[in-house]
Structures are given as C-alpha cells and as structure tokens.
Amino acid sequence: MITTIVLVGFLFILFSFYGIYVGLIKKKNKVSEAFASIDVQLKKRYSLIPNILTIAGKFMEHEKSLMTELTELRTKAVDLSSKKGKLKEKIALDKEISSKMGQLMVSVENYPQLKSDQTMVTAMQTYNEVEEHISAARRFYNSAVLELNNAVEIFPSSMIAVMCGIEQQEYFQVDEIERKDVNASDYLK
Amino acid sequence: MEINKDYQDKKIEFCKNLHSKIFPKIEPFEKKRLQYFLIFIIVTLLDLFLILFLHFCVEINDFKAKAHLLTLLFSIPFIIYVFLQKQLESKINKTVMRQICKSFGSFKWSKGKLPGDDALYKLALIIPNYDRATHDDNFLGTYKDVDILIDEVNYEQKIRTKSGTSYVSVFRGLVISLKFNKNFSSHTVVKNNSLFHFSPSRNLKHTELEDVRFEKLFDVYTDDEIEARYILTPTFMDRLNNLKSSFKSSNITCSFFKNSLYIAISTNRDMFFMGSLVKSILNEKIYYKIFDEFYSVLNIIDVLKLNQKIGL
Numbered sequence: 001m002i003t004t005i006v007l008v009g010f011l012f013i014l015f016s017f018y019g020i021y022v023g024l025i026k027k028k029n030k031v032s033e034a035f036a037s038i039d040v041q042l043k044k045r046y047s048l049i050p051n052i053l054t055i056a057g058k059f060m061e062h063e064k065s066l067m068t069e070l071t072e073l074r075t076k077a078v079d080l081s082s083k084k085g086k087l088k089e090k091i092a093l094d095k096e097i098s099s100k101m102g103q104l105m106v107s108v109e110n111y112p113q114l115k116s117d118q119t120m121v122t123a124m125q126t127y128n129e130v131e132e133h134i135s136a137a138r139r140f141y142n143s144a145v146l147e148l149n150n151a152v153e154i155f156p157s158s159m160i161a162v163m164c165g166i167e168q169q170e171y172f173q174v175d176e177i178e179r180k181d182v183n184a185s186d187y188l189k
Numbered sequence: 190m191e192i193n194k195d196y197q198d199k200k201i202e203f204c205k206n207l208h209s210k211i212f213p214k215i216e217p218f219e220k221k222r223l224q225y226f227l228i229f230i231i232v233t234l235l236d237l238f239l240i241l242f243l244h245f246c247v248e249i250n251d252f253k254a255k256a257h258l259l260t261l262l263f264s265i266p267f268i269i270y271v272f273l274q275k276q277l278e279s280k281i282n283k284t285v286m287r288q289i290c291k292s293f294g295s296f297k298w299s300k301g302k303l304p305g306d307d308a309l310y311k312l313a314l315i316i317p318n319y320d321r322a323t324h325d326d327n328f329l330g331t332y333k334d335v336d337i338l339i340d341e342v343n344y345e346q347k348i349r350t351k352s353g354t355s356y357v358s359v360f361r362g363l364v365i366s367l368k369f370n371k372n373f374s375s376h377t378v379v380k381n382n383s384l385f386h387f388s389p390s391r392n393l394k395h396t397e398l399e400d401v402r403f404e405k406l407f408d409v410y411t412d413d414e415i416e417a418r419y420i421l422t423p424t425f426m427d428r429l430n431n432l433k434s435s436f437k438s439s440n441i442t443c444s445f446f447k448n449s450l451y452i453a454i455s456t457n458r459d460m461f462f463m464g465s466l467v468k469s470i471l472n473e474k475i476y477y478k479i480f481d482e483f484y485s486v487l488n489i490i491d492v493l494k495l496n497q498k499i500g501l
Contacts (some may be wrong), residue, residue: 136419143414
C-alpha cells in the first residue's frame with residue numbers, strides 16, 4: 001500500500017516536472033517564432049526601401065547623403081537577417097534604419113512635387129502599414145518574452161530552466177532619447 | 190466637444206423635420222391609434238366577461254380542457270394588442286424612419302431580413318447558434334465615409350418542453366457591420382471576459398494583450414497573433430473600453446473578419462420602437478429616443494475613429 005502511494009507520488013512529480021519542461025520549451029519556441037515573425041516584417045520593409053529611394057531620388061537632389069546611408073544600412077540589414085541569432089545587432093540596426101527613414105519622411109515635406117507624386121504616396125502608405133506590422137510583431141515578441149521570463153524566474157520552472165540552460169531574453173525596448181518628450185522648437189526652425 | 194456639437198446640430202435639424210414633416214403625415218394615424226385602443230379595450234372586456242362566465246356559470250368536468258380554454262382566453266388580449274400595435278407601427282414606421290435617415294445623410298431603412306447576413310454573422314462568430322432568426326429594423330448607409338449596416342435581430346434556439354417545443358431567445362439586439370480602416374486577412378474575435386477562456390472556434394487561440402483594463406473587460410481570440418496586435422493597438426483597445434462604457438449593455442462582442450468589423454450589442458429589447466397603443470404617437474419623446482438610439486450606434490464610428498487612417 002505504502003509502495004503504491006510512493007510510486008503514484010513519484011509518477012505525479014515526474015509528470016509535473018515533465019509538464020513544466022514541455023511548457024518551458026514551448027515558451028522558448030514561441031519567442032523564436034515571434035522573433036522570426038519580426039524578421040519577416042523587417043524583410044518587407046527592406047524590400048520597400050529601394051523603391052522609396054528610387055522614387056525619392058528623382059526629386060530629392062539635396063538628400064543624396066541620407067539616401068546613400070540608407071542604402072548601406074539596408075544592405076547590412078539584409079545580410080544580417082540571413083544569419084541566426086545576432087539579436088542585439090539586429091535591434092540596433094533596425095533602430096538606425098527607422099531613424100533614417102523617419103528623417104527621409106520628414107524631408108519629403110520639403111519637396112511638394114514628390115509629396116503629391118502618386119507612386120510616392122502609395123509607397124509611403126505601404127511603408128506605414130509595414131511599420132505598423134513591425135510594431136505589432138514587436139509587441140508579440142515582447143509578450144512571448146514576458147511569458148518565458150516569468151517561467152524562467154518563478155519556481156519550480158526556474159529550476160528546470162537552469163537545468164536545461166534556458167535563460168531570460170531581452171525585450172525590444174526604445175532608446176532613452178525616444179522616451180524623452182519631443183521639443184517642437186528643435187524641428188520648427 | 191466636436192461630437193456634442195455634431196449631435197446638437199443634427200438633433201435641431203431632426204426637431205424641425207419632426208414638426209414640419211413627420212407630425213403632419215402621422216397625425217391622421219393618431220385617430221387610428223385611438224380606434225385600435227378602443228378595439229383592444231372592448232375585446233379585453235368581452236374576454237374578461239367570457240372568462241368569468243366560463244369559470245362561474247359553465248360546468249366543464251375535464252380540468253385539462255378547461256385549463257386550455259382559459260389559457261387561450263387569457264392570451265387573446267395580448268395577441269390582439271400585439272397585432273394592433275404592429276399594424277399601427279407599420280403605418281408610421283416608414284415616415285419616421287425616412288426622416289431619421291435623412292438627418293444623417295445617405296441611409297436606407299428597411300424591415301426584415303437582408304439576404305446573406307445571418308450566414309456571414311455566423312462565419313464571423315459574432316452570434317450564437319440559433320434555430321430561428323427574426324430581423325426587425327435595419328439601416329444601410331455611409332456615415333463619415335464609413336459604410337455601415339445596422340441590423341436589429343432576435344436569434345432563438347429551439348428547446349423541448351413537456352408540452353412540445355418552444356423557442357428561447359439567445360441573442361436580441363443589434364449586429365453592426367462596418368468597413369474597417371485597416372486591411373487584414375486573419376480572424377480576431379473580442380468577447381466579454383470569462384474565467385475559462387473557451388475559444389469560439391478551434392482555429393482561434395486565446396491571446397493576452399498589454400492593456401490591463403482591456404484584459405479585465407475582454408478576451409481576445411485570434412488565428413494570427415501579429416495581425417491581432419496590428420488591429421488591436423493600445424489606442425484601439427482604449428477606444429473599445431470606452432465603447433463598452435458608452436453602451437449600457439453588458440454584452441458586446443466584436444469580430445474582425447474579412448476586412449470588416451462586426452459588433453454585436455445585446456439590448457434584450459425592441460430598439461427603434463414606436464407605435465404604442467396606450468401613448469399618443471404625437472409625443473415628441475418617442476422620436477427623440479429613437480433618434481438618440483440611432484445616433485449612439487453611429488457614434489461607434491467616432492468612438493473607434495474608424496473614419497481615420499492614422500494607424501492608431
């Protein structure tokens with residue numbers, strides 16, 4: 001009788017630990033899936049950048065240096081996207097591209113002909129939609145990371161995480177500069 | 190403030206039309222209403238007399254037969270009332286609804302089922318399973334460049350009782366179809382928050398979003414987590430929270446399906462109701478209430494900012 005109880009108890013603990021292990025692996029894979037989905041959205045953005053630069057290049061003669069920088073960054077990003085891991089580098093590059101594209105979009109305002117060009121309007125609308133999808137993908141990634149980090153930090157799954165070498169992941173975060181309030185006088189000169 | 194000013198302007202215009210166009214047309218029906226009311230009173234009194242006569246003066250040994258007869262006699266006044274009230278409503282409905290529609294631009298009012306809607310609502314998972322559907326008032330038009338269809342429906346399920354089968358209402362209220370301001374290919378359903386997250390479909394998984402207040406009010410089910418977040422931005426979640434507060438209904442379900450937004454609001458009453466036998470049809474309050482009900486539905490477009498394409 002006692003042997004049966006001990007055996008049942010042991011099996012219960014074993015299956016519980018197995019269940020926690022499976023849960024951890026699922027969460028880890030969900031983070032990978034979420035990160036891959038950001039990559040998919042970023043690829044769409046990288047495909048769109050040459051089109052925008054081609055259209056803008058016809059009108060924006062004074063922004064050649066910005067467009068050259070963007071082309072270089074885009075090439076780096078495409079090259080990096082084919083490599084696995086490199087999360088920090090990807091995040092840093094993504095922020096740089098977002099910043100430069102933002103500058104380009106603001107510069108478009110100085111070229112009325114370009115602003116009213118239908119192909120440019122369509123390209124910018126598509127770009128904005130892609131940006132919204134990237135933002136949604138980032139939120140999904142952060143949500144997956146939150147679930148994983150909770151499981152890694154909270155006992156008893158933290159024990160199994162240590163045994164399996166599963167660590168906490170970083171969130172997609174904004175820069176300190178982006179957290180500060182925007183001063184309109186910096187732009188309206 | 191902008192929304193209130195818009196409401197006030199439209200209400201003033203409706204008030205003018207109410208007195209200049211609606212009342213002159215429906216005034217003859219006030220006499221009809223009094224006639225119907227008189228018929229109802231007479232039938233009720235006769236019925237009451239018959240019931241008393243049967244009960245005290247006629248011996249019926251079969252208790253079951255007597256019960257059935259009395260039940261039938263008791264129900265006659267209700268049947269007559271509903272019949273006469275529907276007759277009256279059908280006479281004044283067209284005139285009043287046309288004017289309400291004119292106040293808001295290009296709207297068409299009709300009564301009854303529109304082709305194909307029930308099947309679409311079921312695919313969108315906005316309505317429960319049902320055996321019988323009754324469509325009442327519906328409005329089709331464009332408001333602030335957003336295509337909208339407002340469908341007043343009552344879905345019933347068949348249940349077996351001791352005496353046979355009867356129907357029980359599983360959803361009574363409005364189903365609103367709107368063109369959404371973003372393109373998407375996935376299916377996302379937002380339902381009232383529940384303890385156990387039972388998905389409305391096998392394809393849809395429960396997902397948790399960041400807005401704490403939103404998570405307390407709603408559960409989200411989707412087949413694409415990224416598109417769900419693309420649609421349900423933090424700003425949009427806040428607007429859905431405000432929508433729930435603005436409608437006194439506790440039961441609101443939203444479905445984002447085939448580039449449209451479907452909203453089911455359970456009201457458990459007949460909205461846009463007019464033509465009571467006991468109250469004068471020349472009472473302004475009846476029509477102001479209908480106007481307010483219609484405006485509150487169109488206000489969904491303002492609350493959710495569906496007429497704006499700024500990505501939020």
